[in-house]
Amino acid sequence: MKTLQTILLLAVGSVSQTWAFRATISSEAKRSPFITNALSSTRIRDDGCVIATGATSSEGHQKRRYFLLQSLGLATLIPASAASFPFITNAADDFIYKREVNEADLTSQLFNPDGSLRDPNMIVEAQEKAVDLSFSIPSYSDAIHINIAMDGLQPTSLVTDAATNLRASYNLPLKWNLKESLQLPLYYDSSEGKNGKSCNRITVYSISKNDLDATILKKASEVGVAKSLFMDRISNDYFDKGVQKADLISGRTVRKPIQSLKEKGEFDEQVYYEFDLAFAPAECPGYMEGNKENLGLGFCPYDSIYLVSATVLKTNEGDEGGTMMCCVVECNKNEWKIANSDLRRIRNSFKVLY
Template identity: 35%
Template sequence: MRIQAASLCFLLAGVGTTAFQTTGPTTPRFGTRINAVDDPNQVEDDTSNTRRKLFLAGGSFASQMALLPVFTALADEGEGDMTTQLFNPDGSLKGEVEEAKFRSVSIAWDGPSEKYFVNVDGANSAGTNSGSEVRLSYKVPEKWQQKDDGYFDKSTTNLAKACQRIFVYRAPGKVTPDRLAKAATIGIADALYVTDDLKELKGADLLSGRSRKQGDIKFYDFDMALAPKTCGDSKENLGLGFCPFESIYLLSAAVLDDALYVLALECDKSEWKVANSDLKRVRSSFAFDV
């Protein structure tokens, strides 16, 4: 079909070319107005013939252009253009798209106490005992490979690092939900009673904050970033007189039964570029198992 269409287009092109070539000679003929002959009727006949040939040539060319898309469509029948080969009619990419899969990390602690309860990367820290009174969880992508020095994305060609650590803690004593509502005024680090392991947050900048709900429980999510005090010249600082952010923290905090629970994801700027969407999903998955 593609060969036949090409042949027809070639023939049509030949007809159009021939028509234009037969519109008249390139030099004046004897008997035209240029030679001022005595027979004016002969001049009119020649002129009429020339106009007729031009009209026929134009019609042939128009017909050729009108038929060309038809033959092109026939030639592409069965394969389609690149767009139809890659995309479905609804705009989605053809072929199976594997849904993102996650694994759940569950934490079980006893009720409120006067000491910190801490869990790092799914394991309780020293002095933190498991219990059954409070259960909470978060989800991490299955494509993340957990190692001693962080999480690495198996879907990348070079096993790029996606996150440094995932930190969950419960602050000692009693805390009211109002404290979280005023966190931006109090100071995020102070409002969340950050542990010594997260003391860098005391010098971090608040980039954004929002809230979400799990039933009657309100979570407050904060994006924070920390820049070094000094840095050399680089493309990233753009000559603006301050250093670019080096560390990024995604936080989520909620109060349950007068106890404050916080999740913190820590990454650097290169890890953020690799996994910012996944990091946000992990933060949003932080919830109580109630």
């Protein structure tokens, strides 16, 4: 009994609280098989400290812990301060925090319980589908020749004397709906937490002109990206007119390999210019008219985002002119919130081959 009082004094922290605590659990102590075992494994040293006779026994340690937890849970007279009795966990208690490993679970197969990769050299790649397009390029043209492919459909070319066929491609995530149906629109992402259309339209087009070279892309930030990419020259208002006054959010160059025209089997570096364009809607209703995004600052947030990748290639070695190939990924602000990382990967995957 003296041992039990000592343990309770350590748990509650004061003499008055201990007697109330002991009175509450005394009747329960007789019915708990763990209490007898816990008491029989402890003794009091001459200096008053409670020690375990089997200190190296993890079983006794767990029984004492269970006894204190059960006792604190049964006591109805313990004040709030005593309920926060501190317990120190050790390696024997780690199983409390480990989740059950299901080998069929993909997360469990890729990651250890601590969150690290099971194989540090493992590279997890997104599942994608390549969209391949073929463009016929005329041998000579005084005017501008344009071929357009929208949403993966092959371009309809009017070229009768094609000198070169260029191949363009980009990758789409398989988690998107890649075929429009009555149930789901094109580019709908059914992933958990998204469930929305992720992209408005993807366009790949070619511009062939005798005096066309990469200089036009180098000066795009000065002249205007839409004008440099001939977006204003595509008929039937294919692109929203707002893109002609769009803000250039960012731009960079990327180098990708391409087959050499000089030596068969060799590869050169092809420079691609990537632009992020954004523009606001033409009309911006006031806040009182139901537009909660108009805060009276005189403008509305961006409503349309265009991710562009463009490059200029020579169709034949020695040609002065060339062909510009452009990929434009269009989305609105809601689609951007859902899939901005996927949209960037699509734009970055664009490449052109001979």
